[in-house]
Amino acid sequence: MNKKVAVYRKEHFNAAHRLFNPAWDEATNSKVFGKCALPNYHGHNYELDVKLTGVPNADTGYVMDLKELSELIKKEILDRFDHRNLNLDTVEFRNLNPTAENIAIVIYSLLRPHLPEQLDLQVRLYETPRNFVEYPADDKS
Amino acid sequence: MVYLTRIEHFNAAHKLYNPDWTPEKNEEVFGRCANANWHGHNFELYVTIKGKPDPDTGFIFDAKKLGALVQEHITDKLDHRNLNVDVDFMRGKMCSIENLVVAIWNELEPRLPAYAKLHCLKLVETAKIYVEYYGEA
Numbered sequence: 548m549n550k551k552v553a554v555y556r557k558e559h560f561n562a563a564h565r566l567f568n569p570a571w572d573e574a575t576n577s578k579v580f581g582k583c584a585l586p587n588y589h590g591h592n593y594e595l596d597v598k599l600t601g602v603p604n605a606d607t608g609y610v611m612d613l614k615e616l617s618e619l620i621k622k623e624i625l626d627r628f629d630h631r632n633l634n635l636d637t638v639e640f641r642n643l644n645p646t647a648e649n650i651a652i653v654i655y656s657l658l659r660p661h662l663p664e665q666l667d668l669q670v671r672l673y674e675t676p677r678n679f680v681e682y683p684a685d686d687k688s
Numbered sequence: 689m690v691y692l693t694r695i696e697h698f699n700a701a702h703k704l705y706n707p708d709w710t711p712e713k714n715e716e717v718f719g720r721c722a723n724a725n726w727h728g729h730n731f732e733l734y735v736t737i738k739g740k741p742d743p744d745t746g747f748i749f750d751a752k753k754l755g756a757l758v759q760e761h762i763t764d765k766l767d768h769r770n771l772n773v774d775v776d777f778m779r780g781k782m783c784s785i786e787n788l789v790v791a792i793w794n795e796l797e798p799r800l801p802a803y804a805k806l807h808c809l810k811l812v813e814t815a816k817i818y819v820e821y822y823g824e825a
Contacts (some may be wrong), residue, residue, distance in 0.1 A: 561814065563701035563728040563770075582768035589768040590701040590728005592814055632701075632725035675699065675730050 553600045554610045558620045560629035563590040564645040567634070588632060594673035595624065595654065601666040611666060623657045647674040651682040691807055693736040694754045698767035701728040702783040705772075726770060731785075733763065733792065734810035739803050749804035761799055762792055785813045789821040797823065 566583040567576050576584040583589070597620060601610045631637060633645040639653045651672045659668055673679040703726045704718040714722040721727070735758055739748035765775055771783045777795055781787045789811040797806045812818040 559815070561727050561729055563726040585768050585770075585774075587770035587773045588701040588726055588728065589699050589770065590726065591699055592730045630720035630723050630727040632723070632727065635725040636723070675697075 550602045551600055552603055552610050553598055554613060554616075555599075556597050556613050556616045556620060558595045558597070558617065558625060560593050560595070560625050561590065562593060562628050562631050562633050563588040564633040564640075565589065566644055566646060568644060588634070591674050593628075593650070594679075595620070596671040596673075597658065598669040598671065599662065599666045600669070601663075611663070619658065619661055623661065624654055627657075647672055647678060647680045648682070651680045655682050689738050690741060690748055691736050691738045692748050692751060692754070693734050694751055694758060695732060695734050696755060696758045696763045697730060697732045698763045698769075699728065699730050700766050700769050700771050701726040702771035703727065704782065704784060706782065726772070729813050731766070732812040733758070734808070734812070735796070735806070736808040736810070737800065737804045738807040739805060742803075749801065754804075757799060758796065761795055785811050785817070785819045789819050793821055793823055 565585060565588045566580040568579070571579070573584075597616065599611050599616065603610050627637060627639075628650075633640045633650070639657075640649070643649050643653070651670045654672065655668060655670045658670070662668055669681060669683060671679060671681045703723060704721040705714050705724075706717075709717075711722075711724075735754065737749055737754065741748055765777070769775060771778055771788065777791045778788065781791065789809050792811070793806065793809055796809075800806055806823065809821045810818055811821075
């Protein structure tokens with residue numbers, strides 16, 4: 548019998564960014580990214596759902612202590628990105644376009660080494676209430 | 689009298705920074721909101737008008753037209769912009785939501801028809817922070 552349980556922690560951060568490919572000229576950036584390419588940046592209230600899946604520990608009943616998960620997210624993600632300009636203030640996006648897709652992949656990469664190996668990690672990132680991404684995608688293909 | 693609310697939204701960058709102060713003083717007063725390279729939010733704007741429903745249409749003011757008016761004069765100027773740098777009606781002002789909601793009122797109120805009075809603007813900055821303005825001095 549599969550005793551795996553998924554547990555989630557929600558966090559949020561506010562950041563500025565713009566979408567811009569430095570290999571393209573302004574006109575191409577504007578055509579592809581529209582208003583998101585405007586030069587003086589814009590911003591979002593990012594909502595982050597971190598999902599861990601595993602078998603609850605026999606002694607504690609926890610998949611993971613969510614307080615510990617919260618502190619990890621704060622240290623690795625929020626302290627890095629909250630009230631920052633993702634393009635200018637972070638090393639992670641110096642040479643990477645800060646789309647929601649790429650931000651989710653970066654968040655996964657920052658968290659994964661600090662989490663127990665037997666737990667599956669999935670990150671869902673809301674850029675707006677209507678636009679959100681998940682990484683890794685459920686489709687394993 | 690009936691109150692009608694139209695909700696619009698915009699995503700923008702800003703910072704809270706008083707250029708007359710030192711960077712240290714800004715940091716002390718505004719904390720992380722003073723970050724030199726800005727940060728940003730998904731803002732939501734609730735526009736509430738009041739009036740009597742027209743006997744022929746049943747409307748105070750066509751909500752679709754109200755939305756178009758707010759978009760043309762307000763959110764098109766704010767969406768995907770930097771509030772400190774890009775917005776004519778915020779120039780020279782501190783970009784707090786208090787100041788922004790008053791500036792939006794001053795832009796929008798004269799553009800509404802006499803039969804649809806602007807009653808309240810609610811501006812939501814985060815899930816935990818919003819302001820309301822009723823046009824009071």
